[in-house]
Amino acid sequence: MALFGNFGYLFSTAFFALGMVYMGNPKRASKGNALLILGMITAVVSTLGFNASEGLDFNWNRLLLILALLIVGIVAGRKISFSFKITRMPELVSLFNGFGGLCAALIGWVSLFQTNVELSQSSQVILLLSLFMGFSTFSGSMIAFFKLGGKLKKAWRGNNAYMWLTLLLSGVTFLSSLQPNTFIDVKTSVLLLGLFSLSYGVFFANGVGGGDMPVLISVLNGLTGVLTTISGIYFENTIMILLGVFVGATGVILTIQMCKAMNKSFVKIFFNTAKKAIHIQGEAEELDIKETSSASIVADLTLAKKVAIVPGYGLAIAQAQKACYELKNLLNAYDTDVKFVIHPVAGRMPGHMNVLLAEANIPYADILDLDKGNEYLAESDLCFVIGANDVVNTSAETNENSPIYGMPIIQTYLAQKVVIIKRSLSNGYADIQNPVFGLENSSMYFTDAKVGLESIVTELKER
Amino acid sequence: MEFSFNLSPIDGLYTVLLCILIGIEVIRNVPAILHTPLMSGSNAISGIIIIGGILQLMQYDPAFDARTIISSIGVLIGTINVSGGFFVTHRMLKMFKPKKIK
Known part of the structure; x- marks a missing residue:
């Protein structure tokens, strides 16, 4: 029955690959989207099927729980996506992107505190990384969401300094979560890492001005892709790696195209925003x-x-x-x-x-x-x-x-x-x-x- | 013959490398008018991360604890991302379809 899961993934990969190719053609894009949905369903069903076939004290309650979560999620997603006007699309995209980041962060968090598996050092690095990136993508996307909605306009003073500070603190807590030490226990450290990554995302996104929004959105999109790849490596799951790379590639290519169109370097947009307005006035x-x-x-x-x-x-x-x-x-x-x-x-x-x-x-x-x-x-x-x-x-x-x-x-x-x-x-x-x-x-x-x-x-x- | 679900590290690298090449090649050719649907579509498929959450929920000991709850929230939010992303893409692509002139 393991065969079922593997072949399911194979089909799912084929659907996704074809779907992505179709998405590049205006006449076929609708079909492409349908193929992507089909690929997603196949992937989820094969995962469930594969696990069921393992037979290891299979838990039907959990299956029901998962199905319930999927149904509620689909209904909620549909409701949210139809409650926005079509002109507010950028907001929706960044909102959903944030959800993806949060999901990855939560899953990474749970994996860090499993009791039945001993984590290797490299797994810990991967999980902490996905925790950091997940939370910062989440908060960054939320900021982008509010900015696009016009609810947040001005960048705060000293935003750049705060950005570096929270990044530094995230780095420190990252290391202390990795290495048991006398100063702080691992659970607190991971919690702090979560908080710092959340605030890092806020400052990161807030430093980007309204006109550079297209770049910010593609970067955040690419980040969730990288995040998916990282998680895929931890779960040793081919389809997660594959799709993560696809999404990451989309993000990177769109970012490069946007930067080229503005003749701005990536670094300038994200780390050098404070200067430009003043010296020209x-x-x-x-x-x-x-x-x-x-x-x-x-x-x-x-x-x-x-x-x-x-x-x-x-x-x-x-x-x-x-x-x-x-x-x-x-x-x-x-x-x-x-x-x-x-x-x-x-x-x-x-x-x-x-x-x-x-x-x-x-x-x-x-x-x-x-x-x-x-x-x-x-x-x-x-x-x-x-x-x-x-x-x-x-x-x-x-x-x-x-x-x-x-x-x-x-x-x-x-x-x-x-x-x-x-x-x-x-x-x-x-x-x-x-x-x-x-x-x-x-x-x-x-x-x-x-x-x-x-x-x-x-x-x-x-x- | 045994079918294994696991990858050796070098297999993983091959996969990643090939995916990067294919991904770049496919996406580079997408025209500008499809950039927004492409983004929201890829946004939706990045929600494939729910598979990780599903694996977690299926593997854990039956005890219902904080981890179960967090994983469940993860799966729920991820599913919202997936379905929302696809519905948004669908809505946008519907507009690109040629319409009959009244």
Whole structure:
């Protein structure tokens, strides 16, 4: 019967591998997700089946307990995932990611205090590591969750110092949990390690600013993957190792892509956040701001042949994606081409804007990435910047002192006219003045993105 | 012929190495529009860690103690992660499907 478990894992691995391949194709992604679910079910059933076949004082009560937990968990997970609006996806992802971390930490904790097995030194290291990483991923993800929900905005003073301090304390308690010593007994030490790792996660995540959120989320995601691998090594369980590595790879690759898109090094984002806002403020220049109104925008729109829309996090906040869709349809009816240009780090998680636009039924053929988008912008007559700021900031190209210098941007200035829909002249996340606002061909339309777009749509309809 | 569930350390290393290579190759080719579903999907499958909790619950002596409770909480939370992650992914992917024009 051990055969049952092994073959179950084999099938499960095949489902997962195929599912991951399918997830990379927009047309097949739904099937891919179904395959992943199938793989997960197969893996759990084979684990149960394998254990049942061992026959060692098999405990039916425990099986019932596990089944009950699985059912309750599935129902609760479904409820949580449907109780959030689709636009709040980044929050949900980090919430669930935190749950994964907590689960790993708790399992590691229990394994540390088994009475029936003598733990080797290396097992102890693995378990303590998963305890540390699990708890810090949990608290880090919770912080990310609250930050994305807008409940937590400002970084605390001395955040970096606290981060290093808690990391150091975690290291010390890690060692003292490993080595029985006279100062502190193992149980207390492990408990302290848990507390310090929790606070380390808080400071780690809190040091990361809103604009770097996509990186933080992919890093946390990758961490749970590594965590799963580590636990898999302890449990000598192939499928845990395999999937852990898959998830870890996702996290690492997305992190690298995000960092590249921002031209920022990983270290800079996580350990050097305090500096950047301050040193640029001194050099703010007067910008020549021109205001515009919906009437003149509509006049320009009727003449335009090619229109580009650059969305950002502000679009998500204003929930203006449906208005974008209406505007696009209306303009398409006038034979005007409308394309959306999306910067890789626009929004608060990798691919955030794509999900948002997909929700509003905008086909992905109309969505361009950075390179194609810039080519398109060079030919377009009008460009809307809606709720995006740093990703169109030309100081990334021109000002060597700028903290975002060298970041590839969406070159909105290539378009004949640029209309920036924004509520105020405030700076973006990186807190740098945006020279694009003062360019000769750009004008500002100060309003809420949704209200603004809707009034443009209504006036356009009246024409 | 005996089928063993256990890996020798070198087998483990082979597995990890091959998985890393395959994982990187598969994920590198995912287009940007699928990054969010990919993340929430991989988030869900990282919840496979519940297998560890299940193994713990199955192996322990029948006594119901603090460890049992902690493991159970672990499995419960992990299951929420798994099912929640898959449902979120499903919801997102549903939007990517081509829709009929009214």
